[in-house]
Amino acid sequence: MFEYLLLEDFGLFSRLEWRDHKKINIIIGENDTGKTYILKVLYSTAKSVEEYTKRSESDNKSWKEILSEKMFWVYQPAKRKLGEIVKKSSNRLNVETILRTDEYSFSFGKETKDTITKCTDQAYKKLDLNALYLPTKEILTAFDAIAAVNEQLKIFGFDQTYQDLIQALRLPTSAKKLDKPLEDVLESLETLFRGNLALERKRFVFKRGREKYDMSQVAEGIKKISILTTLIRNRTINKGTILFIDEPETNLHPRAIVALCDMLFSLSQVGVQIYLATHSYFVIKQFEILARRHQESIELCCLERTEDISIKFNDLKEGMPDNPIIDASIGLYEADVRLDLEA
Template sequence: MLEKIKFEKFTAFEKLEIPLSTGINIFIGANGTGKTHILKALYATSEIAKSKKSLAEKIKRVFLPSGEQMSRLVTKNNLSGYFEVTRQVADIANSLTIRLTLSTKEQEKTTGAHKQWLEHSLESVYIPVKDMMANAPGFRSLYNLRNIHFEEVYADIIDRVFLGALRAPTNTRQKKLLDILQQAMDGKIITNNEEFFLKNKQGELEFTLLAEGIRKLGQLWVLIQNGTLLNGSILCWDEPEANLNPKLMRIVVEILLELQRIGVQIFISTHDYVVLKEFDLQTKNTDKVLFHSLYRNRGEIEIASTENYLNISPYEVTK
């Protein structure tokens, strides 16, 4: 599990250190306070533990700075910046820390427990604001063959949803989550020639004709069904409330809390009061939920973290 992330002179952050819950981490804050940047940094660092890619290259593909100039990720008027992530691995006594340092001279350097980090695989997934399952046919081939201006999180999520189901039988808790989503969607998700459909008693309806809120539920169903979201995995989800009916938010929060209970570490960003209120209403005493409020103090981004919904401060969400 990821324990903390630290930034210095990186993108929007002058200096910031964030303790991370092993359960659910909810990032709140006004536009421009770096919520998505935090999720992308956490995801990229987690993803290389499985893909074995260069951290610098993954960050470049995930953030996609203009002209692929990594120096653009350094806070303005500074010569260098970095971020580092600390991770706990079950069979290692000490935590592992990996750091990526960038400079305005277009030099990148990965330091820390880089070798050990890559030796211990980690399943991770990033769900962007825009649904990609409706746009999946042909996208992977296009992305692999052509230089198109898409952040790699879009290609990665398509790779994840195209994974086949696990050979192992569905366990009880996994089946419970799938049943909740199937009831909410009134069907299950199938694929045919890289195209996704919602299948129910009325037939098969292609994703391009589905409401985007239903697509979000379908995306969760697929990721649970194919084993991407299992004990020990990482889920980063940018604004799950986008294009989602508030009534369905109750289902999404229920699923996220259940995933946390089976050992998935979750990071979400939100602007929405409904999301926070649903977590407040559904969270049990044994659940691990940490709210991180990002705000500007004299121009610099700072953070206040709390386990109690009522203690969130400063409070800047859409009500």
């Protein structure tokens, strides 16, 4: 799992250093502070290592070739040049990571098109690794259209995190029981929505008892949770998975947000490392409660824009620190009190 990240002149960041990653890592910050940039660089690194170590014997692609392609299609940079990711005031970016004690690094300049030439020579060893990215947008309703854009047209539109997720969802599920912690997670979530997702004739349907519903008839929140339960059922999410989630709260009722946070915490206890970016008070509050209840360290990373983008780290096991989401909530409360006093 990831242990370290250094970004230099990458996107919005002049320098960001993040040591001692936890099982669960929550990234917060106002819009345009680089939350998704962090998720995607970690995902691109992990997914390229995974694809390199799982490639067939006939595939002689180097790790740098796989990484270049992954970065290009995940970020889909303007002017179709990877160099567009370099910070505007700089000429070259640098990325360093430690993944399961091995160091992976790469660097490229503003003129780079689609090939990274300076990076770690190779992925060090075969890892039992699986990286998954759940984007903000719902994918099940437009499943075929997204697949066509990525697989046939090869044009910018939906970035490659969507296509990678589609491939993972296509894997067959099994009726065989999972290990108890994962089976408990599935049971609680499927009870919450009283149904489950199924792939029939290459199309997804939601099954509730004997009734079946097309994806266009299913609520957005149910689809989001059902993606996770399907990935557990087909054993894509298991020990060794690194799971990235962008705004998990989107389209979810607060009750479902709490259930989702409980599910993610349970996954972290069986060996899944989790990174999520959020704007939701409910998300960070529920994780704070879980951290304090179980005395489990959960990293809260707060991005702030001053002259540059800075990052502050807090352990939710020690309680809720001051942060912009709490400040906004307090501001609304104070505005409400002032209205009452003026009445």
